[in-house]
Amino acid sequence: MTDHPANGLDDVVHQRVRLGILAVAHEARTVEFGFLQTTLQLTAGNLGQHLTVLEKAEMVRIEKGYEGKRPRTWVTLTPAGQTALRDEIAHLKQLIHQVEQAESGDGQAVTAG
Amino acid sequence: MTHETVPSAEGPHDLLMVVRDLTRQVRIAQRRTWFPLLVLAAITLLAIPVYRYAPNPRVIGTCRTLPGGASICTGVNAWAYAYWLVAAIVAYAVIAAFYIRRSRERGIGTPIRPYVVAGVILAVVSAAATAWLAFHPMAPLTPGRIHVSTAAWLLHGLATPLTAIGLALLVLARVERSPALLAYGLVYVAVVLAQGYRVVHSHSPWYFLPYLLVPAALLLAGSAGFGLIRPDAERSAR
Numbered sequence: 001m002t003d004h005p006a007n008g009l010d011d012v013v014h015q016r017v018r019l020g021i022l023a024v025a026h027e028a029r030t031v032e033f034g035f036l037q038t039t040l041q042l043t044a045g046n047l048g049q050h051l052t053v054l055e056k057a058e059m060v061r062i063e064k065g066y067e068g069k070r071p072r073t074w075v076t077l078t079p080a081g082q083t084a085l086r087d088e089i090a091h092l093k094q095l096i097h098q099v100e101q102a103e104s105g106d107g108q109a110v111t112a113g
Numbered sequence: 114m115t116h117e118t119v120p121s122a123e124g125p126h127d128l129l130m131v132v133r134d135l136t137r138q139v140r141i142a143q144r145r146t147w148f149p150l151l152v153l154a155a156i157t158l159l160a161i162p163v164y165r166y167a168p169n170p171r172v173i174g175t176c177r178t179l180p181g182g183a184s185i186c187t188g189v190n191a192w193a194y195a196y197w198l199v200a201a202i203v204a205y206a207v208i209a210a211f212y213i214r215r216s217r218e219r220g221i222g223t224p225i226r227p228y229v230v231a232g233v234i235l236a237v238v239s240a241a242a243t244a245w246l247a248f249h250p251m252a253p254l255t256p257g258r259i260h261v262s263t264a265a266w267l268l269h270g271l272a273t274p275l276t277a278i279g280l281a282l283l284v285l286a287r288v289e290r291s292p293a294l295l296a297y298g299l300v301y302v303a304v305v306l307a308q309g310y311r312v313v314h315s316h317s318p319w320y321f322l323p324y325l326l327v328p329a330a331l332l333l334a335g336s337a338g339f340g341l342i343r344p345d346a347e348r349s350a351r
Contacts, residue, residue, distance in 0.1 A: 016123055016131055023132040027139040032220025039138055067217060089132060092125040099125075 012057045013088045017042065017050050022085040025060060025077040033073035051075065059084050142221055144289050147340035149208045149228075153278050154332035156200040157325055160193065164321045167192030175248050189247045194240065197274035201236035205229045224288045232281035242272035270306040275328045279305055297335050304331060 013019055020040050025031050037047050054060045059081030063074045077085070167190060176184045209229045216223035246269060270276055279302035286295035305328050 014128075016128060019128055020131055020135050023135045024139055027136045028143070029222030029224065031139075031222065035142075035220035039135065072220070089129065092129050095125040096129070 009091050010084055010088060012053060012059065013084045017046075018054055019085070019088060021047075021050060021054060021075070022059065022077060022081055022088075025075050026082060026085055030074050030076045033075065036075065054081065057084075139221065140290050142219060143216075143223060144291060145212055145215055146285070146289060146291065146294055147336045148211050149282075149285060150332045150336035150339060152204045152207055154329050154336060156204050157275070157278075157329040157332060159200065160196060160325055161322070163196045164190065164193050164325065165318060167196075189243055194243060198236060198240045201274060201277070202233055205232040205236075208232075228281060228285040228288050231284040232278075235277040235281050236274065239272055239274050239277035242268075243274075246272055267306070273305065275305040275324075276302060278328075278332075294339070297339075301328070301331055301335070304328065 013022060017040060021036060024036060024039060028035075033044075033047065033051075036042075037044060040047065042050075051060065051062060055062050057080070058078055061076045061078055063076070065072055065074070178184045206229075209225055212223045212225035216225075279298060282298035282301060283295065286292075286298050308324060308327060
């Protein structure tokens with residue numbers, strides 16, 4: 001019996017905002033807090049909480065610093081974060097594939113019946 | 114989780130759509146295609162006075178003495194040769210600085226390094242190939258009509274600094290994941306290859322103008338096109 005792809009989903013990543021953070025950080029290589037906040041349309045507090053979850057899971061690295069006098073927070077994807085993102089996308093695609101197969105199977109059964 | 118504003122129970126289709134949409138937004142925010150094209154057009158136009166007024170048009174190259182004492186030579190204009198190498202390196206440094214500055218302002222990383230590295234490497238390889246071809250001409254050193262083989266045409270065409278610029282643009286298209294820039298880069302390379310190695314029978318001191326003006330016009334048009342015709346997301350990202 002094959003393992004259902006839903007069993008491989010990581011609760012930390014299988015969530016729209018955190019998956020979005022990982023996707024942006026992956027594409028951008030490194031991303032500033034403000035860009036994430038604008039792109040994901042979140043409040044600073046909300047984004048901060050999601051980042052804390054990802055940081056505790058060692059999926060992102062958070063660095064605080066200054067650009068001139070302006071405080072900046074930079075988010076970088078860790079190798080664990082890259083793996084988690086890749087795995088999540090693979091599992092999502094598998095899930096879609098299985099659902100589509102099940103739907104086409106039902107259709108055939110109805111036609112045959 | 115109590116702090117989530119977005120429900121976590123979403124379908125795989127929705128989640129994949131989120132990833133695709135965000136990826137697209139980041140790519141658009143990172144694009145600054147108009148700037149490299151503008152800088153490269155500028156160095157192409159600045160080459161005109163170098164080609165026209167630089168002294169010693171033939172400094173490096175090879176010659177063959179003909180019966181009767183006359184000689185026929187191939188060579189490269191050493192000033193133009195040095196100009197392209199220095200100009201290309203300066204141009205890529207300026208492009209890198211611009212991308213990094215804009216990247217910091219926007220709060221997003223830039224993938225420009227592979228383009229800049231490829232551009233500098235191609236400029237150096239182009240300079241080396243040009244020097245090699247000056248000493249090892251692929252067309253026969255005979256007076257009269259010169260026949261240029263396809264291999265010679267292609268090799269000389271690939272060795273020109275303008276082709277090096279075009280090949281680097283293909284790397285930029287890959288880096289920026291821009292199909293439009295890929296199509297533009299291919300057209301540009303095709304144009305500079307087509308005019309890259311031609312026998313010009315001319316006594317005019319401006320004989321080289323089409324060789325520089327056509328690519329410069331293409332680069333300027335590309336810069337204007339990519340600068341003006343941008344998706345809304347890219348406009349707001351500036």
